[in-house]
Amino acid sequence: MAMDLHSLIERTITGLGYELVDLEQSPRGRVLRIFIDHAQKAGGVGIDDCVLVSNQLSRVLAVENFDYDRLEVSSPGLDRPLTKAADFERFAGSEVQLKLRLPMAGRRNFNGVLLGMLDGKVRVQVGADELTFELDNVDKARLVPKFD
Template sequence: MDVHELLEITVTGLGYELVDVERSPRSRVLRVFIDKPEKPRGVDIEDCVLVSNQLSRVLTVENVDYDRLEVSSPGIDRPLKKASDFERFAGSEISFKLRLPLNGRRNFSGVLLGLRDGKVHLQTDVGDMEFDLVNLDKARVVPKFDTMKSGEKLV
């Protein structure tokens, strides 16, 4: 079993979603990004500690060689990796880079309309566009920061 599969089984077994995995050169640092869709404010430090402790045990038992394990949330600019991410975040503003250019462009942004038949549908300022999911290199949710009016409280 490869490390990614081992991480996926362990993280999902704990009730979380494995968003991404990064390995440093020479695989000395293992970064694991988790999410829990049913938590409206996202994962917190207790979630990261729980997953980190369990992964440490599993990686030791499976003799995975690494020096440091880091477990964290995907952040407010969450990467979109799986097909299900493009369905879940429909209605959100996203930005992405294509592997191969389309009409000389590789970078696009707009409101995600969803995923249909392996194509990402995006509403842009020049109209609706569609992109092959396999051609997306990196995609992220664009963070929204609500500006407060004078006298309003931060929620």
């Protein structure tokens, strides 16, 4: 494959004015699941957005001769994954769930309120403590949905 699939998809989505939140591939790469967002859009991404991105991606993947069975494009949902520094800044003040690659103080899972980034580290208020985590050590992070 001439071009890295992730870069190809990210470039296509960014070109349409969206943001690639996450890309999941089934084990044999037959199903592509793509989660998109739009920072400027109140209420987030809707069905029309997903259809638009899906149609454009189908064309691009066909041109690149990328072979797959199914393409799914959806909004990230309430438990949106946080993947890059900008996400940790944007969602400061929200409750998050973090899973670390390497344990800290014997733990890998932390729940708390995201305080944003400081010197390239993720800051989280866990109980009475303010903890900082290396971005590279964060294996998975997602927002904890609020139900009123």
